[in-house]
Amino acid sequence: MHTRADCQHADLRDPLAPLRQQFELPDGIIYLDGNSLGVLPKAAAARAASVVTQEWGSGLIRSWNTAGWFDLPARLGDKLARLIGADPGQVVITDTTSLNLFKALAAALRIQQHAAPERRVIVSERDNFPTDLYMIQGMIDLLQQGYEMRLIDEQLPLEQALDDSVAVVALSHVNYRTGHLHDMAAVTARAHSHGALTIWDLAHSAGAVPVDLTGSNADFAVGCTYKYLNAGPGAPAFIWVAPRHTDQFWQPLSGWWSHQRPFDMAVDYEPAAGIRRYLCGTQPIVSLSLVECGLDIALAADMNEVRKKSLALGDLFIQLVESRCAQHPLTLVTPRDPARRGSHVSFRHPHGYQVMQALIERGVIGDYREPEVLRFGLTPLYLGYADVWDAVQVLKEVLDGETWKQERYSRRGAVT
Amino acid sequence: MHTRADCQHADLRDPLAPLRQQFELPDGIIYLDGNSLGVLPKAAAARAASVVTQEWGSGLIRSWNTAGWFDLPARLGDKLARLIGADPGQVVITDTTSLNLFKALAAALRIQQHAAPERRVIVSERDNFPTDLYMIQGMIDLLQQGYEMRLIDEQLPLEQALDDSVAVVALSHVNYRTGHLHDMAAVTARAHSHGALTIWDLAHSAGAVPVDLTGSNADFAVGCTYKYLNAGPGAPAFIWVAPRHTDQFWQPLSGWWSHQRPFDMAVDYEPAAGIRRYLCGTQPIVSLSLVECGLDIALAADMNEVRKKSLALGDLFIQLVESRCAQHPLTLVTPRDPARRGSHVSFRHPHGYQVMQALIERGVIGDYREPEVLRFGLTPLYLGYADVWDAVQVLKEVLDGETWKQERYSRRGAVT
Numbered sequence: 001m002h003t004r005a006d007c008q009h010a011d012l013r014d015p016l017a018p019l020r021q022q023f024e025l026p027d028g029i030i031y032l033d034g035n036s037l038g039v040l041p042k043a044a045a046a047r048a049a050s051v052v053t054q055e056w057g058s059g060l061i062r063s064w065n066t067a068g069w070f071d072l073p074a075r076l077g078d079k080l081a082r083l084i085g086a087d088p089g090q091v092v093i094t095d096t097t098s099l100n101l102f103k104a105l106a107a108a109l110r111i112q113q114h115a116a117p118e119r120r121v122i123v124s125e126r127d128n129f130p131t132d133l134y135m136i137q138g139m140i141d142l143l144q145q146g147y148e149m150r151l152i153d154e155q156l157p158l159e160q161a162l163d164d165s166v167a168v169v170a171l172s173h174v175n176y177r178t179g180h181l182h183d184m185a186a187v188t189a190r191a192h193s194h195g196a197l198t199i200w201d202l203a204h205s206a207g208a209v210p211v212d213l214t215g216s217n218a219d220f221a222v223g224c225t226y227k228y229l230n231a232g233p234g235a236p237a238f239i240w241v242a243p244r245h246t247d248q249f250w251q252p253l254s255g256w257w258s259h260q261r262p263f264d265m266a267v268d269y270e271p272a273a274g275i276r277r278y279l280c281g282t283q284p285i286v287s288l289s290l291v292e293c294g295l296d297i298a299l300a301a302d303m304n305e306v307r308k309k310s311l312a313l314g315d316l317f318i319q320l321v322e323s324r325c326a327q328h329p330l331t332l333v334t335p336r337d338p339a340r341r342g343s344h345v346s347f348r349h350p351h352g353y354q355v356m357q358a359l360i361e362r363g364v365i366g367d368y369r370e371p372e373v374l375r376f377g378l379t380p381l382y383l384g385y386a387d388v389w390d391a392v393q394v395l396k397e398v399l400d401g402e403t404w405k406q407e408r409y410s411r412r413g414a415v416t
Numbered sequence: 417m418h419t420r421a422d423c424q425h426a427d428l429r430d431p432l433a434p435l436r437q438q439f440e441l442p443d444g445i446i447y448l449d450g451n452s453l454g455v456l457p458k459a460a461a462a463r464a465a466s467v468v469t470q471e472w473g474s475g476l477i478r479s480w481n482t483a484g485w486f487d488l489p490a491r492l493g494d495k496l497a498r499l500i501g502a503d504p505g506q507v508v509i510t511d512t513t514s515l516n517l518f519k520a521l522a523a524a525l526r527i528q529q530h531a532a533p534e535r536r537v538i539v540s541e542r543d544n545f546p547t548d549l550y551m552i553q554g555m556i557d558l559l560q561q562g563y564e565m566r567l568i569d570e571q572l573p574l575e576q577a578l579d580d581s582v583a584v585v586a587l588s589h590v591n592y593r594t595g596h597l598h599d600m601a602a603v604t605a606r607a608h609s610h611g612a613l614t615i616w617d618l619a620h621s622a623g624a625v626p627v628d629l630t631g632s633n634a635d636f637a638v639g640c641t642y643k644y645l646n647a648g649p650g651a652p653a654f655i656w657v658a659p660r661h662t663d664q665f666w667q668p669l670s671g672w673w674s675h676q677r678p679f680d681m682a683v684d685y686e687p688a689a690g691i692r693r694y695l696c697g698t699q700p701i702v703s704l705s706l707v708e709c710g711l712d713i714a715l716a717a718d719m720n721e722v723r724k725k726s727l728a729l730g731d732l733f734i735q736l737v738e739s740r741c742a743q744h745p746l747t748l749v750t751p752r753d754p755a756r757r758g759s760h761v762s763f764r765h766p767h768g769y770q771v772m773q774a775l776i777e778r779g780v781i782g783d784y785r786e787p788e789v790l791r792f793g794l795t796p797l798y799l800g801y802a803d804v805w806d807a808v809q810v811l812k813e814v815l816d817g818e819t820w821k822q823e824r825y826s827r828r829g830a831v832t
Contacts, residue, residue: 033476033477052464069650097697133683134675142668234699253551256550259546269553285649285703370679
């Protein structure tokens with residue numbers, strides 16, 4: 001595809017194109033940040049009004065039963081399960097990704113304490129999203145049991161990091177910055193061959209790339225709903241536990257929602273059977289209810305078509321940037337190999353922050369991540385090929401015109 | 417007040433009566449369950465629409481800055497602080513009460529590890545809300561450091577439970593079932609005199625009774641926004657830490673929102689200064705935003721008037737039930753002494769569950785708690801004296817007519 005007309009033709013042949021009508025997309029914006037915050041499903045406004053006015057306002061306390069509030073984490077979890085290769089009863093939507101990682105890590109470490117108590121190393125990736133590293137550090141500091149974190153990077157590849165001291169390998173399936181995609185089945189098999197358990201963070205893959213937790217023989221997974229699943233800002237996250245592990249241990253954030261009989265008000269904790277034991281306290285019902293609107297659109301799409309289009313959008317974006325902006329100091333940091341790539345594409349530029357601010361002011365919304373990285377999310381459910389062409393045109397104009405050098409683009413906000 | 421006309425006269429003189437207009441109250445309902453889920457502020461529907469349609473739909477990722485999403489936990493925490501005797505910068509609204517208790521407990525135990533490492537007992541109350549006990553049990557099981565839980569009850573009063581092995585005393589300010597109110601300043605002083613730190617759960621007191629954390633010299637407090645603060649179902653909870661403790665220890669749920677520079681994406685965790693270190697992950701913005709609507713109404717009321725009316729409603733309710741339903745087997749379980757009472761009143765009845773179901777069907781919504789307890793929340797912001805009279809009239813009719821004996825009232829729902 002070398003012209004905008006080529007892109008328009010591709011849009012006409014796109015089987016996913018009709019789904020775009022189910023989202024509200026602001027005029028004048030090309031939104032390349034769905035990997036950070038997904039867009040608004042049209043159904044969500046009415047759903048929010050109904051939950052607030054009818055379920056809360058009129059139903060009041062009765063809605064815990066009549067509107068199914070109490071079952072929302074499990075009912076919506078069953079829907080999400082279909083997108084990540086899991087079965088009903090294996091997923092709950094609850095709390096935050098960070099907290100769910102804490103639960104999974106506690107459970108995995110406890111399982112290993114019984115199976116292989118000498119294992120005291122938690123492997124993660126230096127370039128992992130920091131909250132995952134911070135939660136691991138928090139756990140290690142809390143337990144004071146001699147655990148340590150070992151980070152893989154270019155100097156220490158996974159093959160060398162794995163030995164018989166490793167209890168858990170906690171990785172992001174798709175890297176938040178580079179878009180690098182791990183081969184979940186292969187990495188899991190390698191970890192298992194060394195006696196380690198795996199925790200996968202699906203924040204940048206659920207809804208964006210095919211995920212097969214069951215087929216990959218994974219142990220634990222957590223993830224986010226407000227990126228590719230379009231659930232709304234900060235909407236509750238999810239956790240999946242392989243059935244062979246679920247009932248082995250009760251995770252330590254053992255609030256009443258995870259009790260076998262929460263309304264008995266018993267003094268002694270007794271974990272619920274199954275994935276409900278990974279709940280903790282009362283969930284934010286308005287935010288949680290809106291998760292369903294995004295999930296329903298994702299479930300209407302064929303995930304193989306989503307993947308195919310995601311990679312085609314990525315190929316197009318890389319090709320256009322590298323050909324049309326060739327004279328500018330842009331370096332691709334995302335793997336060129338489609339098999340190793342998620343659904344966003346990142347380039348380094350020495351003045352990445354300013355360039356992104358200038359792009360946003362021109363209506364092309366991506367985001368910036370330290371260091372120097374321009375990140376562009378390519379979301380097949382609501383983005384077309386012509387959008388990609390138009391975005392690169394704006395990028396070219398910003399770079400050619402050096403508009404990013406204007407002083408106001410250097411000022412930093414709280415969130416970049 | 418012996419007649420309905422007396423009650424109507426009291427309503428006319430009630431300085432808080434105008435606040436009722438700021439809430440949506442369903443027709444035909446007398447709502448005595450605001451201690452479980454508060455009612456809908458009229459402003460919340462428009463606020464929800466604005467957050468969903470404008471902030472999320474149009475603002476998209478930019479709203480983290482432009483709509484102030486990132487600052488919501490601290491900005492709303494500053495508002496809530498005024499209701500609990502705390503200063504700005506000491507409270508964040510985040511996560512759930514259970515999770516905030518976990519954070520406070522971890523911090524308190526760590527402080528004691530340095531000050532008095534031999535202390536290994538966590539004191540709570542047998543009749544405490546179970547999630548508090550379950551979180552303590554989860555922490556003990558996770559740490560495997562010889563901690564134990566000691567529960568005060570009729571056989572073991574606090575005075576006897578306190579000794580030099582106690583690290584932490586974790587109590588609810590107002591008991592969820594009986595409505596019993598602890599003297600926060602006196603209990604805190606007693607705990608301190610034995611070298612223990614205190615964690616107060618304000619779920620049933622914030623917004624309902626005057627709370628003075630600073631004046632009571634308390635150490636930690638957590639609580640709920642969706643009861644007397646009318647923030648919406650499952651809305652995020654809050655945590656307060658005394659300034660003398662805040663920067664001593666970083667709590668172990670150390671997600672990126674609690675980092676000193678979250679957008680540096682550094683590998684090593686570094687806790688934010690002040691109360692922000694008690695945050696963890698990204699918060700559910702729609703639910704969190706609605707907290708402000710309820711807070712603003714609570715802040716418009718004089719808390720001394722709220723307390724005065726709360727106790728007057730309670731006195732009236734007790735007096736009317738005991739005089740008008742005298743021939744029925746109802747036993748007051750709430751302290752009769754106003755100084756020892758929160759803002760709800762509970763009676764035991766041998767068939768409490770069925771009686772409550774019959775009441776709810778007649779439009780008087782309280783709730784039932786094991787064992788045999790009928791619980792009635794008396795919320796001064798939107799309840800009047802005539803409402804109390806009418807509720808007791810329905811209770812009398814249900815009991816006199818024995819309508820609660822109908823078979824359908826015995827069936828149990830998921831949430832009772």
